[in-house]
Amino acid sequence: GRARRTVDGYIADLIIFDPPYFDKKAADYDKKSISGLSRKAYLEFLEAFFVLLKQNVKKTTRMAFINADWRDFQNTPAIEEKYKGGILIDDYLDILKKTGWYHTHIIQAPMSSQRFNAGVVSAMQKKNILGVISRYVIVLGQLGLE
Incomplete structure (x- = not known):
């Protein structure tokens, strides 16, 4: 088998x-970050990463994917x-399952509402x-229904 990096x-x-988020914070990341990729290329990168990760961990290794x-x-x-x-949670779950990662928990992690100041809230209300x-923490293992 393939040697695992340790x-x-x-x-x-x-x-x-906790990968760079698609587009949302692209300006905050390096110019070569995956955050600036097209939707298709971003999802393809994640798919390739999950395959590579699976090849380099134990069968019992679990992953907490934050997005x-x-x-x-x-x-x-x-x-x-x-x-x-x-890109919604079902897109991530489809890729994870396709690459052999199976979710056991989906945790909705609330975040501070500080970034929604009165001006932001008013603009959002006007535009509906x-x-x-919040963020998702998707906990996954490599064993499906076996």
Whole structure:
């Protein structure tokens, strides 16, 4: 088999993966970050990463994947959003399952509402924009229904 990369001979039991978010914070990341990729290329990168990760961990290693739905909510009224116009939890779950990672827990992790100041809230109300202040923590293992 393929040699696993280790740190001092130890292979992790839990990998916490919090990748750069698609588009949302692209300006805050390096120019070569996956955050600036197209939707298709971003999802293809994640798929390749999950395959590579699986090849380099123990069968019992679990992963906590942290991410959020991406929608162009700052510019698009909720009523105008389209199916597959963003990247939602089901897109991540489809890729994870396809690459042999199976979720056991989906945790909705709330975040501070501080970023929604009065001006932001007022603009969102005027445009009928639906905002979200949370992240998903998807806990996964490599054993499906076996």
